[in-house]
Amino acid sequence: MLVIKDLHVSVVGKEILKGLNLTILAGEVHAIMGPNGAGKSTLANVIAGRGGYEITSGSVTYKNKDLLAMLPEERAWAGVFLAFQYPVEIPGVNNTYLLKAGVNAKRKQQDLDALDAIDFMKIVKEKAKLVELDPSFLSRSVNEGFSGGEKKRNEIFQMAVLEPSLALLDETDSGLDIDALRVVAKGVNKLRGEDRAIMMVTHYQRLLDYIEPDFVHVLANGKILKTGDKSLALELEERGYDWVKAEALGSEKSV
């Protein structure tokens, strides 16, 4: 589904990603862990098409298409969804209205008729129930005055409505209470399926108890330094990241 090859990305002249390789197949769930500032959000943002990043070399292929040549909205239409680490507030713009515009823009690309208000509300209500989002959030302005946890839950709600093929979750678990974590996990697990893939950035092993990953990657020094299964996350929790970096350094030297 997603193939990233030798990706180099700089921000204001500073190289953040230095030859990153990652392949995510349909049906898989990948967890990305790594120290603060390692470039995890950078990776997710570059896949989603956020501006401000300079891609100096490498390629990102999604469903056999050159993702880097597509506009952010084209990527969204093609099924890429980013749950933001810091969801932005948009005063005066109704939460449901934005979502409806997004859904219908995507449907238009697929030559489907726009959903009318009634059909759309049906879907919205169902998904709001799934992620236990209070209906009052539907009519509020996008993220305005939402608590940190409410913003994250709103992201998962939007994901549930948009039903993406590739979901990028950037620290969606951070700032969630235990119940919210369970609910968010429920939303994500519901999305899991043979033709979908999930990449989730997290700092906490705990999330992986709820959403079982197929792979756990360590992103540090601008690369995927180590890949393992769920047990790697446990080991990281115990030992931190230094040993991974040292190991990588060792193997580089021995080459």
Added chain:
Amino acid sequence: MATNEQIQKQLAGQEYEAGFVTDIESETLPPGLNEDTIRHISSIKGEPDWMLDWRLAAYRHWLTMEEPTWAAVDYTPTDYQSISYYSAPKSKGDGPGSLDEVDPKLLETYEKLGIPLREQEFLAGVTNIAVDAVFDSVSVATTFKSKLTEAGVIFCPISEAIREHPELVKKYLGTVVPQQDNFFAALNCAVFTDGSFVYIPKGVRCPMELSTYFRINALNTGQFERTLIIADEGAYVSYLEGCTAPMRDENQLHAAVVELVLLDDAEIKYATVQNWYPGDENGVGGIYNFVTKRAECRGARSKVSWTQVETGSAITWKYPSCILKGDDSVGKFYSVAVTTHCQQADTGTKMIHLGKNTKSTIISKGISAGRAQQSYRGLVRMAKTAENARNYTQCDSLLLGDACAAHTFPYVEVKNSTASLEHEATTSKIGEDQLFYCQQRGLSEEDAVNMIVNGFCKDVFDVLPMEFAVEANRLIEISLEGSVG
């Protein structure tokens, strides 16, 4: 991705939909202004002597005045001798007769603008609005007259009111905006050609929305319209005003005066969607919009609101104001102003609190793009007599791009210690992160800009009448429209 440059480019593609010219034969006075010009206008209109004298007095005073320069706008001053002060479509005399007499080209013009003047078209639709259409210097049609007459409402061109209802005009004209009020108001008093007159009698709730649609068509013609609305005790009216002009390379002057009079318990809602031609992206052409609008809440418990959506004009100089004289009277000002390219707007409001327990609210939303300059200028004055007066002011500016600017000039004068004032002001840039968020959810960049801008204007759109809210939304979209770079 949306860089500021791309937003600029997108905005540069702005289109002005109302920019066509109607090819119609007109009767136009030669350019120039002197006492004879005024006598001529007065005689074409068949005015009584008192009206002519009033005009001449204003003119003589105007000669002693100087054009104001305090506004934060920069433009080539108008040569008042080079413009014509009267232009009327030839095929009809002054004042509208029946619609059958109206030149089909005119009807077409208004239809193109989305203003059907044929009543049956209105009746067929869901809307129910009586329209007065002013084309250059004269009113060409007023609809639904009979239905309004039944209710006792007078809604007609002001030139007709001067002839038919002189007692009302004499009693109220110039009592809210005195002849000598300011340079442009004095000029308007001298040369005004047409506009609307509304009188809502005691206790009457006007059965439909009233609307005047102003259109400047002729070249090198100034439009000086005059509107006078009187809501007698306990009366209510909602009034809408719309404006457009063709695209021309020359600047054209529009200097209107609007006076609203409210007696005890009366209420007037006055909404404007102003879309005069703003000039091209290099600042060539466009309307100079120098307008004096003022409401006087003369009676106790009267309520007035000014709601304006301003997307047009090269230069705007406009401060719809409320004089809150009656005890417990309420004044509101809601404004959305959009300036793009080289447009300049200096706009705001004045709230003059004289009576006890008077309340005012000011919500101003300014959106600037391109190289546009926009200023909010507001005065809140609480007189000694204004016991327990209150004001709430909120001024928000949204900048699209780096080359535009927003300024805020709030003036406050408080002479009574029981008065309370609250003021909030914000300036924000349309955030790349907001745009990206919307795009990530599937909106094109253009749709994302529109959605964010409309969200920003929501407080004001919410108080517009339905028909106008839709129109305003669309207008702003057109103003900010273009191909994504």
